[in-house]
Amino acid sequence: MPRAERERQMIDIAETVFAERGYVAASMDEIADRVGVSKPMLYEYFRSKEGLLVACIRQSRTALRDATELAVVGSADAEESLRNGLRAFFVFIREHREAWALLRHEVALNGTSAAEEVEATRRQQTDLIAFLMAGYFDDSDPLHVEASAEFVVGATERLAIWSERHEDMTPEQVTDYAMDILWHGLGVRARR
Template identity: 40%
Template sequence: MRRVSTARPPRLPRAEREAQILDVAHALFAARGFGAVTMDEVAAEVGVTKPLLYTYFGNKERLFLACVARGGTKLQAAVTEAFTTAPDPGESLRSGMRAFLEFLDADRAAWQVLYDPTVPVGGEIELEMDRHREQLAALAAAAVQGVLPGHSAAEADAMAHALLGAAEGLGRWWLRNTEALTASEVADLLITTVEPGIARRART
C-alpha cells in the first residue's frame, strides 16, 4: 500500500480537485468494492492528505454516495434518451433495454459502483442505489404501459421491475463472460426472451 502523502498538495480549484478525487475513488470502488477501499488509499492515490479528503467529502460513505450519484446520472441520461426518443412504445422498450446493457460496456466502472454488493444493508447508500433503480423502473413502466394500454399501472410497474431485474442479472453474467458475447448480443438475448411474453399479455 502506498503511504499517505504528507506533502502539501498543489493548489487546484475546488471543482477540479473534487473531480480528481471522484475519478480516483470511482476507479478504486469499482475495482475492489465499497467494503475493501479505505480513505487512506484514496488520499494516497490522489496524492493529498487525508484531512483534505475529509474536508471535501466528510467520510467514506459520502464519497461513495458522490460516486453513485455520478454514475447514476450518466446511466439515467443514457436510458432516458433511449426510452423517450423511440418512435413507439414497443421500440421504446427495446431501446431502453439495449441502452441499459450497452451502458455497462461503455462505463463498467459506473455499473460496478451502482451495483456494488459490498455496501451496508439498509443504510443511506443502499437507499440511494434503490432510488436510481426506481427511476429506471419508472421509465420502463411507462413504456410497458404504452405496449399494454388496457392493463393497470400496477401490472406495468411489476413487469418493469421484472425486466430491470433480468437486465441486472444479465449484466452481472456478462461481466464474468465478456469473451462469450458482446453487450449488444446480450441485449438482443434479453429482448428476444421477453418480447413474446409481453406480446401474449397484450392480447389478453
C-alpha cells in the same frame, strides 16, 4: 482547480479504488494519495468514506439515467423503445465497469445510505420503464405496469451479471437475448 472539477476528480478516482478493492478494503488514504490531495480534504468534501461512496453512486445513477433516457428518444414503438433502452443499459455497464461494480456489489453496503442509493438507482430505472410502458401499452392497471417494469429491471440486472462472465458477448447480443425473452411477454400488451 475549481471545486466542481476537483470533486469530479475525487469521485472518479474513488470509484476506481472502490471497484478495485471493494468498499470495505478501500481506504481514504489511498484515494487521497491517488487524487493528490490530503485525506482531510476528502473529508471536507464528502464528510466520510460512505459519503464519498454515495457521491460515486449518485454520479453513476445520473449517467445511467441520461444514457437510457437519451436512447429511447424518438423510438417508433414499444419494441424499439425497449430494445434501445436495454442496449443503452448493456453498453453503459460495459463502458462503465467501475460504476457497475459499485451498483452490483451492494451486499457489502447493507444498512448504509449507500445501499439506499443503489436501490434509488433501481427505482429510477423502474420508474422510467413504467413511464414508457404506460405510454405504449394498453393497460389500465398501474400495478401491472409497475410489476412489469420491476421484472424488466431485475431480469436485466441478472443478465448483466451473466454477461460479465461472457466477455465475448457484445451489448447488442445481450440485448437480443433480453428482447427474445422479455418481448414475448410484453409485446402482446403493446398498442398496435
